[in-house]
Amino acid sequence: MPDRETATLDRINAVTANFFFWQGLRWVPLGIALLVVAWSHAPSSPVPKSWESPLFVATMTMALAVSAVVGRWYARSFGRVRGIPGQHVRRTRTKWLIVYPALLVAAVIDGFAKPSVLVSGIAFAAAIEAYRRSTGGGRHHYIIASVAFAALTFAPTLGLVTPGASAINLLIALLGGCYTIGGLLDHRELKRVFPNVDDTDTPRGAVAGVGGSR
């Protein structure tokens, strides 16, 4: 079997095992919400201080509601998959025991100690790469996102942003951009994996990249 066909089947396996994470449009509302939150907290923002918390709650609630609607659209358009129970135990454990605590510790360090490097930048860079690898690989745009976060680590050192709240706000904005653009590109990748359905019953079907049907 040619390597190209093996690669296609590997991709089919990876997408099926991680179907939820490849439904990129689900993440776009959350990305936009984070961008709104970052904008409302920016020093130049016209949003009054007293409005920041209600705006945060409202945008996040709306993002979750829209994301749920998008999830139902994916189910109607692409079908449903139920994962194997316990299939991703290692990923779940790593996420809750290592990744999330590391991101939290990094945010606390950046928020309170205000070091001259943004520790969260490198923490998010590692987390994004771990996410990409553990959810089926591919999607090279996440490598670019990782590099962007790693570069952000040195933004306070280079004087591009002041350490503390401003630096964290920039991080939230980049995260929002990452969710938005990454989600759109994930959706594009998903559409590439799923060929157009030819619903005329011919003797030959079309499994994308895996030859014809006999």
Place this chain on the structure above:
Amino acid sequence: MSAPFERLAELDRLVHEPARLAIMTALSACERADFLYLQRLTGLSRGNLSSHLSKLEAAGLIAIEKEFVGKVPTTRVEPTRDGRAAIARHWKQLEKLRQATLEWTPDAT
């Protein structure tokens, strides 16, 4: 040692057929999937996909369950234990075959 291409005959043709291999590969990665997902993933028409699923069901490699989600009829497809074993065995055979092909030289036969 037989030439690698002679081992092709040992492959399970029911599973090795491209569309069915894609279906079984997808099903091996989940507990179950619905008809629409498999149709979108393979790009097959309803008729072709039904035909392939019938063959796999007749061989005992998958179980098909029809039910209503609200008012919408849904077909759910689940690999059986034999089905999971068959696709795992098939991939192992393909990998061995690939390895043998890489190492094979005409003089070695």
